[in-house]
Amino acid sequence: MKSFIIFLIVVVSVCILITVNAKAADGEKVFISKCAGCHSLELALKKDYDQKKWVSTVERMKGFGLKINSSETSAVAEFLASREKK
Ligand code: HEC
Numbered sequence: 001m002k003s004f005i006i007f008l009i010v011v012v013s014v015c016i017l018i019t020v021n022a023k024a025a026d027g028e029k030v031f032i033s034k035c036a037g038c039h040s041l042e043l044a045l046k047k048d049y050d051q052k053k054w055v056s057t058v059e060r061m062k063g064f065g066l067k068i069n070s071s072e073t074s075a076v077a078e079f080l081a082s083r084e085k086k
Pocket of ligand 1: 064066
């Protein structure tokens with residue numbers, strides 16, 4: 001019984017880790033595939049913006065011709081904002 005509970009805890013932890021990592025990787029993937037077309041990724045990586053400022057910056061990039069949907073926008077904003085806090 002005890003080892004079954006430990007097994008359950010391990011399974012749940014692995015699931016949480018996979019979810020968190022998948023989310024982070026997603027925003028990074030979108031960033032690399034969508035943002036390198038017009039300028040270097042370095043340009044964005046140098047900025048110290050929060051999530052909200054990133055959303056508005058990405059929205060502004062649409063005006064230059066960026067094609068991105070709203071879930072990709074929030075994924076990129078989250079990736080870039082979380083990166084800056086480290
Ligand atoms: C269709 C072309 C295009 C794409 C795609 C694009 N950008 Fe830009 N970006 C520009 C242009 C042009 C400028 C410079 C003009 C300006 O800053 O107003 C710029 C400037 C920037 C700047 C500096 C200015 C600021 O507001 O801080 C950042 C940061 C930035 N882009 C981030 C991104 C991110 C993040 C993505 C991907 C989601 C992206 N860009 C995709 C065209 C693009």
